[in-house]
Amino acid sequence: MSTKTESKNWVGQSLPRKEEDRLLRGRGKFADDVKLREMLYLRFVRSPYAHAKIVSIDTSAAEALPGVVCTLTGKEIEPYTQPFIEIAPEPGGKIRDFPLAISKVRYQGEPVVAVAAESPSLADDAAELVQVEYEALDPVVDGEEALTDRSILHEEAGTNKIWRGVFEYGDVEKAFKEAAHVVSIDRLHFHRFSSTPLENNVVIGQWDRKDERIHYWCNNSFPSFAIQFLAGHLNVHIDRIRVETFDIGGSFGIKITSYPQMSICALASKKAGGRPVKWVETRSEHMTSSAHGNERTFRDTRVALDKDGVITAIASRHIDDCGAYPRYEPLGCVIWSQVFPGVYRFKNARIDFSQAVTNKCPVGPNRGYSRMQHLWFLERLVDICAHELGIPADEMRLRNYIRPEEMPYTTPNGCVYDSGNYPKMMEVAKSLIGWDEWKKKQEAARKEGRLLGIGIGTTLDSGTNNFGQSQIINPGAPFSGNSQGANCKLDIYGEVVVAVGSCPQGQGHETTSAQVVADVLNISPDMITVRTGFDTDRNVHTGFSGTYASQFAVSGLSAVHGAAQKLKGEMKRLAAFVLVSKEDDIEFGSGAQGPELRSKSNGKSINYWGLANIVNVNSAVLPEELYEITLNCRYIWRAPFAVPDKVKKYGKLTLTYASQLHIAVVEIEQGTYIPRILDYVAVDDCGTVINPGIVEGQVYGATAHGIGAALLESCVYDAVGNMLTSTFSDYTPITAVNMPKVKYGHIETRSPFTYSGAKGMGEGGAAPVHTISAALQDAVFSKGIIIQDSFNNADTMFRALEGKEIYQAGPLVKVEHRA
Amino acid sequence: MAIKLGGEFEVARKPDDVFDFLTDPNKYGPLLPDFQSMSVQDATHFTVKVNVGISYIKGVAEVKMELTEADRPTRAQYKGQGSVAGGNVSLIAGFDLSATVAGTKVAWQGEAQIFGRLTSVAGGLLEPLGKKNVQKMIDALQGALKQDSEPASIAPALSPQPSEP
Numbered sequence: 001m002s003t004k005t006e007s008k009n010w011v012g013q014s015l016p017r018k019e020e021d022r023l024l025r026g027r028g029k030f031a032d033d034v035k036l037r038e039m040l041y042l043r044f045v046r047s048p049y050a051h052a053k054i055v056s057i058d059t060s061a062a063e064a065l066p067g068v069v070c071t072l073t074g075k076e077i078e079p080y081t082q083p084f085i086e087i088a089p090e091p092g093g094k095i096r097d098f099p100l101a102i103s104k105v106r107y108q109g110e111p112v113v114a115v116a117a118e119s120p121s122l123a124d125d126a127a128e129l130v131q132v133e134y135e136a137l138d139p140v141v142d143g144e145e146a147l148t149d150r151s152i153l154h155e156e157a158g159t160n161k162i163w164r165g166v167f168e169y170g171d172v173e174k175a176f177k178e179a180a181h182v183v184s185i186d187r188l189h190f191h192r193f194s195s196t197p198l199e200n201n202v203v204i205g206q207w208d209r210k211d212e213r214i215h216y217w218c219n220n221s222f223p224s225f226a227i228q229f230l231a232g233h234l235n236v237h238i239d240r241i242r243v244e245t246f247d248i249g250g251s252f253g254i255k256i257t258s259y260p261q262m263s264i265c266a267l268a269s270k271k272a273g274g275r276p277v278k279w280v281e282t283r284s285e286h287m288t289s290s291a292h293g294n295e296r297t298f299r300d301t302r303v304a305l306d307k308d309g310v311i312t313a314i315a316s317r318h319i320d321d322c323g324a325y326p327r328y329e330p331l332g333c334v335i336w337s338q339v340f341p342g343v344y345r346f347k348n349a350r351i352d353f354s355q356a357v358t359n360k361c362p363v364g365p366n367r368g369y370s371r372m373q374h375l376w377f378l379e380r381l382v383d384i385c386a387h388e389l390g391i392p393a394d395e396m397r398l399r400n401y402i403r404p405e406e407m408p409y410t411t412p413n414g415c416v417y418d419s420g421n422y423p424k425m426m427e428v429a430k431s432l433i434g435w436d437e438w439k440k441k442q443e444a445a446r447k448e449g450r451l452l453g454i455g456i457g458t459t460l461d462s463g464t465n466n467f468g469q470s471q472i473i474n475p476g477a478p479f480s481g482n483s484q485g486a487n488c489k490l491d492i493y494g495e496v497v498v499a500v501g502s503c504p505q506g507q508g509h510e511t512t513s514a515q516v517v518a519d520v521l522n523i524s525p526d527m528i529t530v531r532t533g534f535d536t537d538r539n540v541h542t543g544f545s546g547t548y549a550s551q552f553a554v555s556g557l558s559a560v561h562g563a564a565q566k567l568k569g570e571m572k573r574l575a576a577f578v579l580v581s582k583e584d585d586i587e588f589g590s591g592a593q594g595p596e597l598r599s600k601s602n603g604k605s606i607n608y609w610g611l612a613n614i615v616n617v618n619s620a621v622l623p624e625e626l627y628e629i630t631l632n633c634r635y636i637w638r639a640p641f642a643v644p645d646k647v648k649k650y651g652k653l654t655l656t657y658a659s660q661l662h663i664a665v666v667e668i669e670q671g672t673y674i675p676r677i678l679d680y681v682a683v684d685d686c687g688t689v690i691n692p693g694i695v696e697g698q699v700y701g702a703t704a705h706g707i708g709a710a711l712l713e714s715c716v717y718d719a720v721g722n723m724l725t726s727t728f729s730d731y732t733p734i735t736a737v738n739m740p741k742v743k744y745g746h747i748e749t750r751s752p753f754t755y756s757g758a759k760g761m762g763e764g765g766a767a768p769v770h771t772i773s774a775a776l777q778d779a780v781f782s783k784g785i786i787i788q789d790s791f792n793n794a795d796t797m798f799r800a801l802e803g804k805e806i807y808q809a810g811p812l813v814k815v816e817h818r819a
Numbered sequence: 820m821a822i823k824l825g826g827e828f829e830v831a832r833k834p835d836d837v838f839d840f841l842t843d844p845n846k847y848g849p850l851l852p853d854f855q856s857m858s859v860q861d862a863t864h865f866t867v868k869v870n871v872g873i874s875y876i877k878g879v880a881e882v883k884m885e886l887t888e889a890d891r892p893t894r895a896q897y898k899g900q901g902s903v904a905g906g907n908v909s910l911i912a913g914f915d916l917s918a919t920v921a922g923t924k925v926a927w928q929g930e931a932q933i934f935g936r937l938t939s940v941a942g943g944l945l946e947p948l949g950k951k952n953v954q955k956m957i958d959a960l961q962g963a964l965k966q967d968s969e970p971a972s973i974a975p976a977l978s979p980q981p982s983e984p
Binding site for chain 1: 820821902906907909932933934935936937938939
């Protein structure tokens with residue numbers, strides 16, 4: 001049994017995770033563990049082309065194979081389904097997106113035919129017998145080029161430009177006019193990478209013909225979003241869709257967009273007479289056709305600075321590449337603006353933002369979604385300006401940081417940063433890494449001709465979205481605010497059972513929920529059962545339920561806290577009646593018979609079983625005025641948001657802002673050009689820490705993800721849209737072998753906007769990508785090279801240092817010094 | 820993935836003879852690398868089956884060929900499209916002929932576009948393999964044009980050849 005430290009709450013203690021025992025002993029239950037009677041197995045025939053017309057499809061040979069139950073094509077399902085909802089207004093809103101390609105394919109790996117068979121191997125064999133004739137079309141694989149509409153992906157939209165908006169605040173022209181220095185940067189590029197969860201997507205769908213209900217067993221990480229897309233698409237009432245999730249082996253956002261495959265499993269089940277249909281994604285399928293992170297190009301950037309190197313304005317043009325279908329997009333076109341100025345104080349800015357479709361895998365939310373691209377961009381600006389003006393990188397940041405005394409800080413676009421102390425984080429990080437010692441070592445290394453750089457990356461992890469920002473994208477969008485549901489009950493035998501509308505994928509929701517409830521009821525977390533996984537039939541979800549966007553510590557635990565408080569109130573009222581006492585005299589705690597309530601005034605007590613018994617099976621003793629007590633308390637937490645100003649693009653877009661500051665020491669190895677991390681520090685501030693062990697684990701995970709993205713992981717396409725990195729041999733995800741030792745530190749600045757002072761965390765804002773770019777910049781600036789891409793490996797370093805074709809500072813950066 | 824190659828050679832045959840050879844599917848088809856069999860639909864269309872093998876990916880590719888340009892005696896061009904497990908291929912093979920003192924100069928251009936998973940699981944091998952196979956075809960073409968006999972007798976000597984690098 002866990003023991004509480006005297007006078008300390010459970011919240012804040014580094015308790016071992018309740019989930020650990022189950023998961024480490026191999027007793028976790030995952031979607032693929034679900035085996036159902038008469039289950040069929042589904043395989044997709046996928047497009048080898050990035051862009052092609054479908055001339056003909058012949059499924060006869062596959063259907064003739066014994067054991068094959070049915071096939072599905074896009075043309076076959078089109079009359080019975082609606083295209084998926086488009087979040088974009090027109091022209092993007094005109095796109096007709098179906099789960100199987102109908103008349104043309106738009107990315108390599110796009111599903112064209114589905115085959116359902118009695119076994120996975122039969123489905124594989126049958127899929128190979130399907131004949132599809134294509135007529136290749138001109139592909140477009142670059143976002144900027146896509147905007148020229150040279151080759152249009154979606155004829156119904158008439159353009160590849162899905163969305164465009166100008167975000168302008170302050171007086172940009174005046175700031176540039178008055179600037180002491182103007183730095184212009186021609187092009188920066190944030191590369192496309194993804195997440196590689198241990199468990200790929202899995203869907204089992206069953207269309208029960210008896211009650212016309214669809215039941216999903218799956219690992220989608222935002223089921224309440226998925227069912228909103230599926231209900232209209234499948235022409236069923238949303239209540240007729242049940243989604244259950246279980247333990248999930250990682251998502252990082254990527255599993256949000258598995259609803260097209262969910263659709264096909266249900267439709268195949270319907271065609272197969274209601275038999276359940278299971279689809280288990282292969283690794284190559286995951287790499288080519290699940291979802292990638294957004295790729296973004298930053299053009300024509302100008303930065304205005306005063307004589308001290310303080311940034312006064314920025315202006316830039318951003319092009320986001322969302323792949324072939326805008327499935328969660330164009331939300332990314334506004335979500336970046338949650339962190340509009342990053343951690344910096346500039347007030348004047350103009351960003352001209354466009355999003356284009358290209359013949360590549362559709363993007364989906366990927367850890368740090370949309371904000372990391374922008375934060376990387378800002379960090380590059382700060383870093384390039386520092387080098388060009390000869391200001392040390394740490395000093396440059398300190399001159400530009402929002403100051404702790406300015407918190408809560410309102411950004412130029414109306415977001416409110418709840419708390420933070422960036423200078424303090426830098427102080428902690430510098431101390432942990434031994435900044436002064438490394439500076440001396442760097443000087444010595446440079447004398448030996450070695451390329452050693454020290455980089456700082458400061459970033460924000462904005463959590464708990466205001467979905468009203470979708471109205472900035474599309475004024476007709478029906479979403480605003482944010483909410484989460486939870487239920488806390490005393491079961492018939494007095495067991496405390498908690499259910500939440502989240503679907504954890506390693507974040508420790510079971511443990512942290514128990515910690516919160518334990519504090520409310522003054523019992524041990526071991527006495528609390530938390531039902532994990534999502535289930536629509538538990539009725540604790542809202543339209544925003546799921547696990548994404550660094551919000552559980554705020555939305556999830558606030559809902560749990562609210563439900564526990566509600567339960568506590570009912571228990572107290574009931575106990576006061578039973579113990580013949582005043583409510584104020586009732587105390588919560590544990591006694592000889594387990595958790596109990598005791599009257600201070602008369603010393604009588606009743607345990608949880610006794611209390612639950614009165615409501616559930618001995619209710620004749622209850623007076624009428626207590627009939628409303630159920631000991632089964634549902635609570636919906638609502639974030640305190642208003643709808644943002646859609647015209648000015650102004651308002652509170654997020655509730656909390658965790659921050660991270662990383663420092664890396666990187667050396668480019670002589671001869672091999674491999675960037676080697678020599679030392680690394682990650683400092684985190686997520687406000688009140690619910691469970692330090694879980695937070696530290698999340699920081700390591702996010703750091704690993706970011707280091708992988710910075711140095712190893714890139715989704716590479718060739719000129720005709722072939723994805724060249726569809727296996728782990730080519731994509732080379734980070735592993736423990738190439739993960740450096742990370743020194744961890746943290747500070748706590750409480751959020752004034754949450755009941756606990758906690759801020760959502762776990763995405764890390766891709767801090768390592770910014771940090772490693774900065775360290776490499778520091779290493780090669782003396783060679784006249786600008787780090788202009790977020791992905792840098794031995795090959796790019798070799799080309800930078802030996803070829804220099806696109807890395808030279810001259811063509812990329814221009815600096816105007818004014819009197 | 821695009822593979823582009825080109826080159827030229829000379830043969831001691833008249834341009835008309837070379838042109839006749841190149842535009843006859845029955846003579847040209849068997850010269851394709853790792854030829855297995857072919858069926859001729861008409862004077863300008865034929866389908867050829869060739870062995871394909873890269874590492875553990877092995878199979879037979881069915882390539883539909885079309886003679887798209889035939890300007891006697893100066894130019895011939897084929898376009899082809901085929902599929903194999905893991906990928907599709909589109910190819911163009913063009914031949915520009917000009918008379919020389921010794922016979923005919925053949926300037927050739929080949930371009931293959933490869934689509935599909937094949938490119939990601941074996942992308943690094945495709946370019947050298949493609950170059951090797953195109954060179955094999957040109958060598959076979961040169962060999963066939965040098966001989967007086969009909970190319971039908973040449974084909975068996977040219978295929979099948981293992982295609983692994």
